[in-house]
Amino acid sequence: MTSFRDFLRQCRRDVIQIFKKQHFSVQHFSNYDAYWHARSTAINAFQRERADIIIDTLRVHRYPPKSLLDIGCGTGEITSLIAQALQIEDVIGVDGASAALAIAKERGVATLQIDFSN
Numbered sequence: 001m002t003s004f005r006d007f008l009r010q011c012r013r014d015v016i017q018i019f020k021k022q023h024f025s026v027q028h029f030s031n032y033d034a035y036w037h038a039r040s041t042a043i044n045a046f047q048r049e050r051a052d053i054i055i056d057t058l059r060v061h062r063y064p065p066k067s068l069l070d071i072g073c074g075t076g077e078i079t080s081l082i083a084q085a086l087q088i089e090d091v092i093g094v095d096g097a098s099a100a101l102a103i104a105k106e107r108g109v110a111t112l113q114i115d116f117s118n
Contacts, residue, residue, distance in 0.1 A: 051081040058086055066090060073111070076104025083109075 058065060064086055070079040073093030083091045093109040095101050101111040 047078050048081070051078040054078070055082055055085045058082070064088075068092070070094065070109075073104055073109065074100045076100075076107045076109040076111075079104065079109050080107040 065088055067090035068079065068083055068088045069092050070076070071094045073079045073095050074097070076093045079091060079093050082088070091109050092112065093101065093104045094112045094114055095104070096114055096116040098113055101113055104111050
C-alpha cells in the first residue's frame with residue numbers, strides 16, 4: 001500500500017507533467033482566473049481519479065473526518081466529491097480565483113477568497 005506522503009509526491013509529479021504537456025504558466029494568461037480556467041479544463045479527469053484515491057485513503061481511518069478544509073480548492077469538485085462520499089458537513093474551500101469559488105459555492109462548499117500573490 002502506498003503511503004499518503006508517497007501519494008502526494010506522485011500527485012505533484014503528475015500535475016507537473018500535465019502542466020509541461022499543456023505549457024501552462026500564469027505568465028501565458030492575462031489574469032489568474034483565465035489561467036485557472038485553462039488549467040482546470042486540462043486536469044478534470046485527473047481530479048476525479050485523485051478524489052477516488054483520497055476518499056479510499058480516508059475511509060480506512062478509524063475516525064472519519066468531521067470537517068474538511070481544502071486550500072487551493074479551485075471549483076470545489078474534489079472537495080465536494082470527498083464531502084459527499086464521507087458525509088462531511090463542515091466543508092470550507094480556499095482559493096484565489098473568484099470564478100472558481102463561484103462554482104465551488106454552487107457545489108455547496110463554503111468559500112474564502114485569498115490573494116496568493118503577496
